[in-house]
Amino acid sequence: MLEIKGLKYQVADESGESLGILNDVSLEIEDHKLVVITGPNGGGKTTLAKAVMGLVQPTGGSILWNGVDITEKSITERARMGISYGFQQPPRFKGLRVKDLLCLASGRENLATEEACQYLTKVGLCAHDYIDREVDASLSGGEVKRIEIATILARKSGLMIFDEPEAGIDLWSFAKLTETFQAIHARGEATLLIISHQERIINLADEIVMIEDGRVAQHGPKEEIFPLILERTSAGCTYLSQEANK
Numbered sequence: 390m391l392e393i394k395g396l397k398y399q400v401a402d403e404s405g406e407s408l409g410i411l412n413d414v415s416l417e418i419e420d421h422k423l424v425v426i427t428g429p430n431g432g433g434k435t436t437l438a439k440a441v442m443g444l445v446q447p448t449g450g451s452i453l454w455n456g457v458d459i460t461e462k463s464i465t466e467r468a469r470m471g472i473s474y475g476f477q478q479p480p481r482f483k484g485l486r487v488k489d490l491l492c493l494a495s496g497r498e499n500l501a502t503e504e505a506c507q508y509l510t511k512v513g514l515c516a517h518d519y520i521d522r523e524v525d526a527s528l529s530g531g532e533v534k535r536i537e538i539a540t541i542l543a544r545k546s547g548l549m550i551f552d553e554p555e556a557g558i559d560l561w562s563f564a565k566l567t568e569t570f571q572a573i574h575a576r577g578e579a580t581l582l583i584i585s586h587q588e589r590i591i592n593l594a595d596e597i598v599m600i601e602d603g604r605v606a607q608h609g610p611k612e613e614i615f616p617l618i619l620e621r622t623s624a625g626c627t628y629l630s631q632e633a634n635k
């Protein structure tokens with residue numbers, strides 16, 4: 390279980406005034422749930438996810454994973470405890486091949502090529518074309534994004550955090566990706582925390598958390614929260630209203 394208690398992240402703005410990026414965020418996410426975090430740009434979603442991974446050090450509050458306080462633990466310690474995070478804009482690794490990255494992620498030097506290829510297939514990449522490619526600037530943004538998601542799958546973490554996995558991904562690969570999320574969820578393999586603005590992904594959720602102005606504006610079952618979001622965003626748009634009623 391992931392417990393976030395009164396989390397704060399404050400920075401000093403240009404004039405030295407304290408600026409609250411996360412303002413007392415509290416959340417409980419039960420094991421094996423698929424939870425989508427959504428909300429307006431700049432609301433604090435990525436900061437919250439990075440705080441869970443240890444990429445941002447909160448200025449107040451605490452984070453517990455399976456009952457253990459991880460607030461002061463390093464990124465490596467958290468990774469060892471089964472938490473992984475996929476960046477909104479993943480880094481590239483010049484000199485490393487896709488297969489090397491998958492071996493590193495899985496923690497097995499001798500990861501079988503067949504298994505490595507399966508992870509690539511799950512994110513809609515043709516394994517044959519990519520397995521030996523270098524993860525450098527020659528790959529497109531969408532390709533790097535999918536390779537990074539494949540490494541998270543290979544890591545087999547208990548808590549998988551994906552930051553806008555849909556960004557830059559074509560329709561076909563996106564369909565494959567949503568299938569993969571659904572399959573992980575159906576098999577109860579991990580808790581999935583997905584930051585997304587995409588209706589198809591929001592539709593996969595057990596629960597939706599809406600973050601706005603660094604606060605939890607809404608949190609509850611999808612059936613309860615999705616119509617509220619659509620009410621606010623559709624403003625009479627027929628298509629979105631129809632989606633809400635599906």
Ligand SMILES: Nc1ncnc2c1ncn2[C@@H]1O[C@H](COP(=O)(O)OP(=O)(O)OP(=O)(O)O)[C@@H](O)[C@H]1O
Nearest residue numbers: 400410428429430431432433434435436437477600
């Ligand atoms: N270290 C920092 N110093 C100053 N401002 C910051 C810092 N980190 C984040 N912010 C600001 O905090 C706000 C929240 O950022 P964050 O990236 O968490 O939002 P988000 O909800 O993920 O947005 P988006 O939907 O656009 O990805 C933004 O206005 C951002 O510019």
